[in-house]
Amino acid sequence: MAQLFIHPMKLSEFRKDECGLPDSRALDIYEALKAQGVDVDPTLNPGDHKIPPADSTDLTVYGILLQSSQLLEEGYRLGFTDIDRPTLWEFEGGMTPLCWRCDEFRQVSEIDFVLSLLSKGANLFQSLSQMGTKPQSKTTAVHLLNARLAELLSQDDDYHYKELSQFIEDNQSRFWQFLGNHLFSLSHRDSCSCACSAGGCTPLSVSIRLRMDWWDPDEQFFHLSCKMKHFLEFLIDWNQSRPQVSREIIRSLTFDGLGLRHSCCTEIKGGEPFWCTRDESELHDIMDEQKGLIEQLDQLVSEFEAQFDALQLPLMEFLRDIWYHGMMKFHSECDAFDEEHHIEAGRLGISLEVDDGPIPLIVQLLGPGLQELDTTDEEEEEEE
Ligand SMILES: [Zn+2]
Ligand SMILES: [Zn+2]
Ligand SMILES: [Zn+2]
Numbered sequence: 001m002a003q004l005f006i007h008p009m010k011l012s013e014f015r016k017d018e019c020g021l022p023d024s025r026a027l028d029i030y031e032a033l034k035a036q037g038v039d040v041d042p043t044l045n046p047g048d049h050k051i052p053p054a055d056s057t058d059l060t061v062y063g064i065l066l067q068s069s070q071l072l073e074e075g076y077r078l079g080f081t082d083i084d085r086p087t088l089w090e091f092e093g094g095m096t097p098l099c100w101r102c103d104e105f106r107q108v109s110e111i112d113f114v115l116s117l118l119s120k121g122a123n124l125f126q127s128l129s130q131m132g133t134k135p136q137s138k139t140t141a142v143h144l145l146n147a148r149l150a151e152l153l154s155q156d157d158d159y160h161y162k163e164l165s166q167f168i169e170d171n172q173s174r175f176w177q178f179l180g181n182h183l184f185s186l187s188h189r190d191s192c193s194c195a196c197s198a199g200g201c202t203p204l205s206v207s208i209r210l211r212m213d214w215w216d217p218d219e220q221f222f223h224l225s226c227k228m229k230h231f232l233e234f235l236i237d238w239n240q241s242r243p244q245v246s247r248e249i250i251r252s253l254t255f256d257g258l259g260l261r262h263s264c265c266t267e268i269k270g271g272e273p274f275w276c277t278r279d280e281s282e283l284h285d286i287m288d289e290q291k292g293l294i295e296q297l298d299q300l301v302s303e304f305e306a307q308f309d310a311l312q313l314p315l316m317e318f319l320r321d322i323w324y325h326g327m328m329k330f331h332s333e334c335d336a337f338d339e340e341h342h343i344e345a346g347r348l349g350i351s352l353e354v355d356d357g358p359i360p361l362i363v364q365l366l367g368p369g370l371q372e373l374d375t376t377d378e379e380e381e382e383e384e
Contacts, residue, residue: 006032041074066097069116076120083120086131096131098122102145108152108163111179114145115171118178125188128267136280138190139265142182143206147268149183150207153231154214161234184238186248194264195294196255197248201264204235204245208252209262212362213269225365229316232366236315243308246315250308250323251301257327257363258297261286300330320368327363 006029033040065075084096095103098117101110118124124145128137153160168175181187184207189200197205211231215224232249239245255262263283304326308318 006036041078066101069113072113072116072120083117083122084126095128096122096126096141098124099126099128099131099141099144102141102148105145105148106152108160108167111167111175112171115174115178119174124179124182127190137265137267138192138201139267140188140190142188142203143190143201143265144268146183146203146207147210150210150231151214153234154211154227157227157230161230184235186245190265192264194262195260195290195297196252196262196264198251202248204239204248205252206265206268207235208249209256209264210268212256215361221364224361225367228362228365232319233316241315246308246318247305249315250304250319253319253323253362253366254301254304254327255297257323257360258293258300258330259358259360260290260293260297263287296330296334300326319366324363324367328359328367331359331363 010032030040065071065080084098086096098114101114101117105114122141124142125140128139149164153164168180182203184204186202186204189197189202192201194201196209201209211228219227235249236246263286266283304323307322307326308315311318311322313321
């Protein structure tokens with residue numbers, strides 16, 4: 001529209017200051033068009049939207065289109081196409097709009113806009129390094145979204161689960177066409193090499209990892225335990241109890257149950273913004289330090305998998321009746337000759353003392369006898 005109505009000289013003057021994005025001088029262009037009496041759709045008026053930065057001359061048409069589904073639709077009607085261009089806004093650090101939306105995701109209703117972006121062809125699997133945002137990062141929008149959703153679901157007992165299922169019910173076909181299969185699933189693996197998920201992080205493994213990051217220290221043990229079990233039940237139902245998913249859940253839980261430290265997608269951390277990346281040398285140190293324990297992890301996981309396949313129990317029962325005891329046995333046996341992983345577990349800062357050493361919290365939470373366990377643990381909590 002600007003090319004049609006504004007003199008080329010004047011337009012190139014506007015464009016001179018553009019910082020890589022077309023139409024970063026959108027307000028000037030809009031006003032020039034209005035001054036010529038051109039009937040511009042008012043939804044394209046950059047000055048009309050109260051969005052940061054406050055100085056609306058810095059706004060881009062691009063930025064404005066990304067404020068709502070309606071504006072995006074309107075932009076597409078007018079010929080906009082470039083959905084995956086990393087933004088230049090300093091705060092979002094050059095992520096694609098989809099990735100930024102996924103990182104900033106805080107409410108179930110925001111899935112609606114994610115679906116709009118996806119329906120326009122935004123790439124859910126582009127990594128931050130491909131965007132040029134973070135050279136080392138394997139994190140993708142799909143991982144960020146799963147991480148944030150897991151955080152959201154961990155914040156209360158039921159409300160967000162209900163909200164999510166209501167949203168899906170109301171948006172069935174869009175949801176499953178563009179996104180559903182990439183939530184809490186094994187649909188996509190990145191190139192991380194962390195033993196919590198063999199072959200790379202999946203939406204499922206990222207969601208479990210972030211769920212584990214999210215403990216409210218003031219919450220009672222009994223309540224924490226219920227919520228963790230609720231989350232796992234949700235993951236199992238979501239994946240229709242598929243055995244492969246169950247095996248991957250067992251691996252993730254065992255990894256955390258040994259108190260191991262992750263080297264995967266470290267820029268996604270519970271409650272923290274994405275740019276808290278650990279550096280590569282620290283990641284190598286983590287992997288080096290844990291070599292012995294990773295062998296034990298693989299050994300344990302293959303034993304659990306064999307038992308799981310043989311017993312054919314529902315996963316929650318398996319975790320309570322088999323996995324929990326296996327983990328407790330491992331910890332009590334290894335205490336005799338190997339204190340190292342206990343120190344490692346202690347470093348995580350998420351373990352409670354039980355008997356003669358810290359057992360990672362996740363193991364305790366999935367134990368069988370809340371009635372047997374919760375009294376002792378609540379006493380311990382009170383003592384602290
Ligand atoms: Zn990991
Ligand atoms: Zn990863
Ligand atoms: Zn131990």
